[in-house]
Amino acid sequence: MFAELRKPLFIASLVLIGLVLLAEMGTAVAAPFIGEAGGAAGWGIPMLALLDIQLLYTALLMAAPLLFPESVTGRVQGISTFIVSLILFIVGIIAGLAAFGLLMLMIALLTALPFGPIVYTGMGFATFPKAGAAATLSFIVLCKLASVGCLVFAHQRFMENKGLMLLIGTSLLATVIVSFLQGFVPLFLVSVTDLIGALIVVVLALIWALVGLIFGLIAVVKALG
Numbered sequence: 001m002f003a004e005l006r007k008p009l010f011i012a013s014l015v016l017i018g019l020v021l022l023a024e025m026g027t028a029v030a031a032p033f034i035g036e037a038g039g040a041a042g043w044g045i046p047m048l049a050l051l052d053i054q055l056l057y058t059a060l061l062m063a064a065p066l067l068f069p070e071s072v073t074g075r076v077q078g079i080s081t082f083i084v085s086l087i088l089f090i091v092g093i094i095a096g097l098a099a100f101g102l103l104m105l106m107i108a109l110l111t112a113l114p115f116g117p118i119v120y121t122g123m124g125f126a127t128f129p130k131a132g133a134a135a136t137l138s139f140i141v142l143c144k145l146a147s148v149g150c151l152v153f154a155h156q157r158f159m160e161n162k163g164l165m166l167l168i169g170t171s172l173l174a175t176v177i178v179s180f181l182q183g184f185v186p187l188f189l190v191s192v193t194d195l196i197g198a199l200i201v202v203v204l205a206l207i208w209a210l211v212g213l214i215f216g217l218i219a220v221v222k223a224l225g
Contacts, residue, residue, distance in 0.1 A: 009154035014063065016147035017056045020140050024049040042133055043099050043198035044178035050092050050205035051171045057084055058164055078219025085212030092209060096202035103195040128190035130182060137179045144172055167208060174201045
């Protein structure tokens with residue numbers, strides 16, 4: 001497979017996934033595309049990084065045999081997958097709890113009439129940078145689709161990797177969910193639906209991290225045996 005791999009396209013796919021992560025984490029790379037120095041907005045967009053880190057890691061595992069002997073990558077893959085998945089699982093739990101706590105606070109304020117909504121507005125929850133978030137999400141989707149295209153044209157056998165295709169599909173679905181939840185409600189409630197989207201993304205990321213933990217642990221046990 002690697003003898004037939006179109007390496008420039010494969011590298012381009014990795015670079016595009018890297019740009020997606022930079023945009024999701026709100027770095028300066030995203031600023032020119034959204035017109036703000038602040039980068040990504042809200043909770044939903046940064047949470048997408050929990051999924052896309054796993055996607056980039058999977059792609060890097062595929063690229064590893066291009067640089068290192070397969071005997072080396074085979075030994076390291078199990079323990080590295082276990083460690084990366086464990087870190088992402090812990091970070092996902094912490095981020096999910098923080099998002100859930102903030103969501104409960106917002107809901108409590110909105111339902112505590114008559115003064116709760118006033119406090120909600122005073123705390124800045126009634127405003128949300130929808131334009132910047134929408135532009136960032138558009139950039140993310142474009143990069144993800146371009147990355148998938150480069151990956152497929154780099155070698156068609158990537159499409160036979162069901163795990164990779166499912167992870168890519170989950171990543172795209174999560175992006176669409178966040179975009180929808182940020183866009184279909186009035187501005188006053190976008191902060192709430194953005195957090196709901198963030199929690200959905202966290203659940204999806206935790207499922208994939210758990211899968212990585214299981215397979216990584218199995219690989220480690222086999223290597224030790």
